[in-house]
Amino acid sequence: MNAIEVTGMTVTQxxxxxxxxxxxxxxxxxxxxxxxxxxxxxxxxxSKVPVAAVIQAARQAIYTRHIGDGKIFVYDVEDVVKIRTGESGVDALQGEE
Ligand SMILES: Nc1ncnc2c1ncn2[C@@H]1O[C@H](COP(=O)(O)OP(=O)(O)OP(=O)(O)O)[C@@H](O)[C@H]1O
Ligand SMILES: [Mg+2]
Structure with a gap:
């Protein structure tokens, strides 16, 4: 995910x-x-990183060909607000340029 410049993720058990x-x-x-x-x-x-690139990277990292490899659900997120700066949308996902 770093290689395709994904800027964050949440991991939950x-x-x-x-x-x-x-x-x-x-x-x-x-x-x-x-x-x-x-x-x-x-x-x-x-936002900027294509969804297809995320799917490809995830499949490359996770695929074992066995049952239970998991599923990727794709859905829209309405907005993102970065609390520290007040930025929203795509700006809230980017670091300072
Ligand atoms: N329809 C679904 N809705 C919500 N969560 C799901 C759904 N299908 C799978 N999941 C979640 O994904 C996890 C892994 O699913 P899994 O990879 O076993 O899917 P599968 O359809 O059974 O595919 P496979 O036949 O490869 O095992 C599940 O334990 C569950 O948490
Ligand atoms: Mg299964």
């Missing part, structure tokens, strides 16, 4: 499931279905 609906495991001989598996959620907001 989350629980989730996809198509496989978690997985079945044995605990003390008892079959247990874990419906929610620990996952990492990464939020990246960009």
């Amino acid at each position: 989350v629980l989730g499931y996809g198509i496989q609906k978690g997985k079945t495991e044995y605990y003390r001989g008892v079959e247990m279905t874990m419906n929610l598996l620990p996952k990492i959620q990464v939020d990246i907001v960009v």
